[in-house]
Amino acid sequence: GDSVTQMEGPVTLSEEAFLTINCTYTATGYPSLFWYVQYPGEGLQLLLKATKADDKGSNKGFEATYRKETTSFHLEKGSVQVSDSAVYFCALTSGTYKYIFGTGTRLKVLA
Amino acid sequence: EAGVVQSPRYKIIEKKQPVAFWCNPISGHNTLYWYLQNLGQGPELLIRYENEEAVDDSQLPKDRFSAERLKGVDSTLKIQPAELGDSAVYLCASSLDSANTDTQYFGPGTRLTVL
Numbered sequence: 001g002d003s004v005t006q007m008e009g010p011v012t013l014s015e016e017a018f019l020t021i022n023c024t025y026t027a028t029g030y031p032s033l034f035w036y037v038q039y040p041g042e043g044l045q046l047l048l049k050a051t052k053a054d055d056k057g058s059n060k061g062f063e064a065t066y067r068k069e070t071t072s073f074h075l076e077k078g079s080v081q082v083s084d085s086a087v088y089f090c091a092l093t094s095g096t097y098k099y100i101f102g103t104g105t106r107l108k109v110l111a
Numbered sequence: 112e113a114g115v116v117q118s119p120r121y122k123i124i125e126k127k128q129p130v131a132f133w134c135n136p137i138s139g140h141n142t143l144y145w146y147l148q149n150l151g152q153g154p155e156l157l158i159r160y161e162n163e164e165a166v167d168d169s170q171l172p173k174d175r176f177s178a179e180r181l182k183g184v185d186s187t188l189k190i191q192p193a194e195l196g197d198s199a200v201y202l203c204a205s206s207l208d209s210a211n212t213d214t215q216y217f218g219p220g221t222r223l224t225v226l
Binding site: 004034036041042043044045046049089091098099101102103104 | 115156159
């Protein structure tokens, strides 16, 4: 079945460091791919999405490119801030409404 | 625009007691979802509604869980009786429709602790 694999956390970085959170997927058909962020005590918020191969989603300095050849959707940011500390979830939908989420990666940014 | 509203935010109950969670989706959103999120895991779908109809409840443990969405707006998820393993965060989400490109908007969740 469809699945999403994320790198395990926690990821601890200093402020202004470069961030990469790896996400790979397995899906039949042509999935849409999403990154959601969950701040402490809050619900999941959509960070960015891409709906077809080679699309790049971007928001708030974060980017991810839909790579069909490597079945990946890695999240990147050039310079992280303390306020980026949160849990990041990669997700896909494939042919249906149903989201399949990864297990989440906790990011901690130190001042 | 108001987001998805859930209540209560926290609930602590003894095992074998009943519990109910309430969700008000974003205005105009036809599709409503209930998810279960265990600690350190991603959300897992329990049930999906299209308006007032439950169109996918295949993951809902029907022996103890029930849900309703009367009038196709607010929704309630109930557990009766609760078990220790039900301790988790229960998330509600909504979307305009259910195309696979549609963004789902999540509420803050209800954290349930069963003692």
